Amino acid sequence: MARLSTGIMELNKKLQGGIPEGECILIAGEPGTGKTIMGMQFLYNACKEGKKCALIATEETPEKIMIHAKALGFDLEPFVENNQLSMIRFLEMRAYDVDEEYNSNYMQIDDISNLIHMMQDDIDVIVLDNLGTFSIGVDLKEFRDKVDMLAYLLSKQKRTSIITIDATAHELTHKIAEYSTYGTIRLMVKENPYTGKMERFMYIPKMRGTKLSMELIGYDITEEGIKLSPPKTNK
Amino acid sequence: MARLSTGIMELNKKLQGGIPEGECILIAGEPGTGKTIMGMQFLYNACKEGKKCALIATEETPEKIMIHAKALGFDLEPFVENNQLSMIRFLEMRAYDVDEEYNSNYMQIDDISNLIHMMQDDIDVIVLDNLGTFSIGVDLKEFRDKVDMLAYLLSKQKRTSIITIDATAHELTHKIAEYSTYGTIRLMVKENPYTGKMERFMYIPKMRGTKLSMELIGYDITEEGIKLSPPKTNK
Amino acid sequence: MARLSTGIMELNKKLQGGIPEGECILIAGEPGTGKTIMGMQFLYNACKEGKKCALIATEETPEKIMIHAKALGFDLEPFVENNQLSMIRFLEMRAYDVDEEYNSNYMQIDDISNLIHMMQDDIDVIVLDNLGTFSIGVDLKEFRDKVDMLAYLLSKQKRTSIITIDATAHELTHKIAEYSTYGTIRLMVKENPYTGKMERFMYIPKMRGTKLSMELIGYDITEEGIKLSPPKTNK
Amino acid sequence: MARLSTGIMELNKKLQGGIPEGECILIAGEPGTGKTIMGMQFLYNACKEGKKCALIATEETPEKIMIHAKALGFDLEPFVENNQLSMIRFLEMRAYDVDEEYNSNYMQIDDISNLIHMMQDDIDVIVLDNLGTFSIGVDLKEFRDKVDMLAYLLSKQKRTSIITIDATAHELTHKIAEYSTYGTIRLMVKENPYTGKMERFMYIPKMRGTKLSMELIGYDITEEGIKLSPPKTNK
């Protein structure tokens, strides 16, 4: 099975090379756990490997995301300039919409369907950050059906995708998106009772076609992005 | 009582030979616990034993399921080709439906009833993966009645069946499907406090006509499918 | 106070002879805890003692129940044949009803009232398995009133009754049926932290006119039905 | 402050003589904790002291209650015969009502108000067993207001009262009845982790005008009714 690098070397090893190509992976976590950084790291690597990519950012402007990514060593600008990376300006569409008049129907999850259809045929890699925006105020059955369809179409079109979802939306939808995707990575923060510090872990409950070790994988958000941390002894 | 192999040898021993023939068994678990793999393993063995089988897959395409099964050593293709195994394309029916226009009534649990009636009379073995699809947005009383009826008809027609249900749907329906089926296998993941690793267990709360040992049974998802793991000492 | 054997000798000892005659007892438990077996064991003993009995089974056919009971050594067939034991086919009535067309009013708890009135006057012993069927989708106040009335009429007519209720329905109705009945037996499964095995316990919170020991009573489901297990030391 | 014996000698000591005369006390507990027995014990003592008494039993017939009370050594019959004790047949009124036709308005908490007004002026002592019947299906604000008024009128008319409430109704009404009454006794069952037995405790969070010791008071339901148990050492 072909794999695409996550952009995190040690994580690739744990995934037998990376994310299965042409499949759709979910990343879930609370604020500050590095969902967006993980998406950028993946996107940067995919660009470097010559893939045609698209970023759909629902909570930040492309400019801000690019500044953050660049500060961590992932300069996305050249790829935007040579049209290898498309930025879809979702936050601005939402903000102007909300500002002018409040229209409760303006951002149905149908938009996501439209996005898929509008996207150029030659896009190989998609990062959608974050799916939670499309879940609030939507019926659970409808959300499940739409996410099933989204994952189905992305996979049928053989686009490798990372979809992030914030922990709030994930809980409110009973983690139902995990059933639709090919794999899931959960990002967590837990207090270490010995040191009183909070520590970061990722856990991969599901990645089809991949032998998983079932461990909690420690990681840090360093000045060069996400890195797996060496195993602790007193854990 | 006649038994049908689960496809997992050690598990058969714990079930006095396997699943009671002509009865309907529920498998419940979170994403990544191996519900689908367990269904494929069972189906592959039933095919090998010459049974006429059907697979109703609501979350994946038959093609993908067959690729996964084959990678684990369970090649279902020959059985599809000689018409011993029928594949019912549920996901595609759903995806096209959702894509074209959203119709909240399009997939009532009645469909399941229709499926039962449409199915060829000579089918011996059925795997339905997963029942959760039919539970969301349905009234609890209606869901219970339909599952009762489904289990009743399958058993009356003497079809041996495995029905999977995802943990989300199972919780949201208050585990009510367990009362309708002849037996239940729960698949679980728990953190081992000593090693910091997550470990897999199955627990069989109910299997009529079968003497159960009431233990938590460790298992692994290996490159050859699900295997029970040897008992731990420090547990 | 006259008592009727539970069919479990050691349990009779703990209940000063058995269940108080002419009263209505509730048995609550999760799937696989042996509610139905306990009902069959009680019914078999009542038949042997020459009582006129009736079984109302809402989740299984009389045929299946009789096969199970016979496998455990409780052969009910002779009593059915000599009209000492009446079987009321509730599951079939429900299944055909659900299959033909979905009619949300078809099984109101009023049916239970009708059953009581239709029952022959000379029935001494009733087993209703299970009450949960009548609770879902019914208003809490109505459920309480109906169960109050059911327990009141059964007791007024001096019929000794065992009513089972599944844990799901019992939780959803806030255990309210326990207030209407003369006594309650709760069947439970708990993990033993030392052995990693699940163990079965029954607890009797209430049995009017009976001195209770307040202990958790271990039991097993053996090939001869439910037996109390000898006390553990390391508990 | 004048006190009326609870009928439990050791408990009287803890309450500086008993229940404050002319006040309304709540007893809350799960099924089998002895709420009804405690009410009968209190009633029996009040009768023996020559008080004019009334019993409003919503869950059992007066006949059954009197059989139980007599078995525990509290023979209420002579007091009924000499008109010192009035029995108000609430359960029968409810059962016939439910049986004939279901009328959701038939037992509003207003009935309780009517009861108060209908009661003879010379009643000194009232036991109402149990208030929970009047809480289900009633708006929380209305329930609070009605209980406030009931406690206010009983106290204004200087009737010493014990009102029981079942734990289910008490939880569903957020324990709000405790704010309206002069005192509360909570009856509980807890597992002793050393012996594996369940043990009974009462706790008195509030009794106005009374110095309380704040302890958990162990008790047993013996063949002579409720008795406080001697203090444990290994607790």
Next chain:
Amino acid sequence: MARLSTGIMELNKKLQGGIPEGECILIAGEPGTGKTIMGMQFLYNACKEGKKCALIATEETPEKIMIHAKALGFDLEPFVENNQLSMIRFLEMRAYDVDEEYNSNYMQIDDISNLIHMMQDDIDVIVLDNLGTFSIGVDLKEFRDKVDMLAYLLSKQKRTSIITIDATAHELTHKIAEYSTYGTIRLMVKENPYTGKMERFMYIPKMRGTKLSMELIGYDITEEGIKLSPPKTNK
């Protein structure tokens, strides 16, 4: 900052002299924790210091409250007689209202606003016991707005106030009243695991303009009212 004695000497020390004058303080607690006693103790001291006071009691009659207060050594009668202390008969207004006909609008929180406006201009000190009465059946937003306004007006008119709220109402309104008041005192009961006794604690999460020690402060309800208890060693 000027302070008004709480009537509990040791508590005054912990509050740099007492409650900030002209501000509104909330006291929250379960039944039996001494909310009312604490209000009476405060009121008695304010009267002794020559303040003009008012008591709004929603759950008891002024007569009963005065009997209780007197029994604890806080004789409020002389202050009522010389018109220094006004009693506002809220419970009676409610009880008659409920008795005659049930009118769900009769006691909106607007009443509280009216009370404020009707109150004599020269009232310095107010005790409102308890706010919970005004919260049930009211929309959360409306409750917050009304309590905000109440605290704002009381403070603008420089009236020092203690408002009690019962734990049920406080939980049901998500402790939202604590955001509107100048300070909060929470009264609690917890089981001491070593002695098996319940113990009383107060905790002061917020008192603006006051340096707080953040400790759990033990207290007793003695025959002379609330007294802080000396620090425990084995805690």
Next chain:
Amino acid sequence: MARLSTGIMELNKKLQGGIPEGECILIAGEPGTGKTIMGMQFLYNACKEGKKCALIATEETPEKIMIHAKALGFDLEPFVENNQLSMIRFLEMRAYDVDEEYNSNYMQIDDISNLIHMMQDDIDVIVLDNLGTFSIGVDLKEFRDKVDMLAYLLSKQKRTSIITIDATAHELTHKIAEYSTYGTIRLMVKENPYTGKMERFMYIPKMRGTKLSMELIGYDITEEGIKLSPPKTNK
């Protein structure tokens, strides 16, 4: 990245200089955790550094806030007098509104949008205390959209902002505001099991562009405002 002092020296060190300029930071906490003090400390420092500032206080009058701030050594008056600091009187607007007639629409979150647009173009720094006022009674989707838009516009206009939110509103909105802001500081109180005292901690789950240490940071509310406390040994 330019930083603005938080007004708490040790905290600035942990944030690589302070709060990122031009970004919007959320401070969440229960009553008494010092949310308002932290806002005042930040505002005072911004004024001293010559920034043009605005305070929107929804729960207290500007006068009271200024008295509190001054008592802690943060005299805001000179900055109000020289028009460097604008005070927006939100509480009074609300109180009069509630007093006159209850109008459930009077304070939609739209007001916040209006505030943003009405604000002078040269405001550099904004403190909004607290956002919770705008969340109650508002649909979750609408609240998320409005907060997204607020954070987006503030950041686009390069105004450095601190927005506080009370724990009640934060929980009721599922902490959803944390996804919209650039960073979050959570203020907490926890009982120290060894000393029986409550202790204060802050935790910073997210601050984009900032290397965070992930620790729980102890702090005190001293007579000179918030100060970080030295690390404990027995924690």
